[in-house]
Amino acid sequence: ILNVEQSPQSLHVQEGDSTNFTCSFPSSNFYALHWYRWETAKSPEALFVMTLNGDEKKKGRISATLNTKEGYSYLYIKGSQPEDSATYLCAFRMDSSYKLIFGSGTRLLVRP
Amino acid sequence: EAQVTQNPRYLITVTGKKLTVTCSQNMNHEYMSWYRQDPGLGLRQIYYSMNVEVTDKGDVPEGYKVSRKEKRNFPLILESPSPNQTSLYFCASSFGANYGYTFGSGTRLTVV
Numbered sequence: 001i002l003n004v005e006q007s008p009q010s011l012h013v014q015e016g017d018s019t020n021f022t023c024s025f026p027s028s029n030f031y032a033l034h035w036y037r038w039e040t041a042k043s044p045e046a047l048f049v050m051t052l053n054g055d056e057k058k059k060g061r062i063s064a065t066l067n068t069k070e071g072y073s074y075l076y077i078k079g080s081q082p083e084d085s086a087t088y089l090c091a092f093r094m095d096s097s098y099k100l101i102f103g104s105g106t107r108l109l110v111r112p
Numbered sequence: 113e114a115q116v117t118q119n120p121r122y123l124i125t126v127t128g129k130k131l132t133v134t135c136s137q138n139m140n141h142e143y144m145s146w147y148r149q150d151p152g153l154g155l156r157q158i159y160y161s162m163n164v165e166v167t168d169k170g171d172v173p174e175g176y177k178v179s180r181k182e183k184r185n186f187p188l189i190l191e192s193p194s195p196n197q198t199s200l201y202f203c204a205s206s207f208g209a210n211y212g213y214t215f216g217s218g219t220r221l222t223v224v
Contacts, residue, residue: 004154032209043202044155046212089155093209098143098162099170100213102155 002026004092006103013080014111020076021106023090027071031095035064035075038087038105047075047088080110114139118203118216125193125223133188133219135203143206144186145170145213146178148199155202161186193223 005024013019025033032051036044048057053068061078077084087105116137125131137144145160147170157170161180175197177189186205190197200220204213 034212036212043215043217044213046214049210049212051210091155098160098168098209099157100145101157101171102147104152104154 002092002094002101004090004101004103006088006090006106008106009104010107010109012109012111015080015082017080017110018076018078019080019108020074021088021108023073023075023092023103025071025073025090025092026094027069029094030068030071030092032093033066033068033073034091034093034100035073036089036091038089040086044089075106077108080108082110082112084108085110114214116203116205116214116216118201118219120219121217122220123222125221127194127223128192131190131193131221133190133201133203133221135186135188135216136184137186137205137214138184139205139207139214140183141205141207141214142183143208144180145204146176146186146188147202147204148172149202149218150199158188158201193221195223197221198223 035047038044048064050066055066063076066073087107089105091100091102119134146158147155156172159178161167203216206213
């Protein structure tokens, strides 16, 4: 069974802090890496889909990088705001499969 | 509005009583998938469909059935529900592997 690991499991920061978390995935047969934002009582929403080694994506204060050779992706949030509080999920797809395998998420709480 | 619609949102049922959770998308997406979310675990894939009449098992298919007779609909069927199928279920769809998923609102199922 393929494993997608996210760290840390949870993170508490102050408003204005910048933060980052990690997603680790198998480095062989890579096809795509997804990031999602999941607020409490809502559904996950897609942030980024990355497919190439060295990819960097940005949406407002949130950005992500991808290293497929070593099997990791970082998600960065610059100047965290309370509305950034959510669980951030990454998901990995292998080239031989249509399956999308999710990590357990990093739960971020931003204190005002 | 582009969306994935799941019904019902909440369901309490008894062991052994067949039920269907419906999922419909209005975005002409080819790819649809069902996931379950349990405490401490990531989203785990139950079944997925690459197109009409094409379905395949995910990581936890036991006790579930699906069908894809039309592009927009992908119902999840529990022929004989058991308490270990108590969970939060999400339907999701996308244009393909390089696109983010759009998730439904979720169905919270309790089997007693």
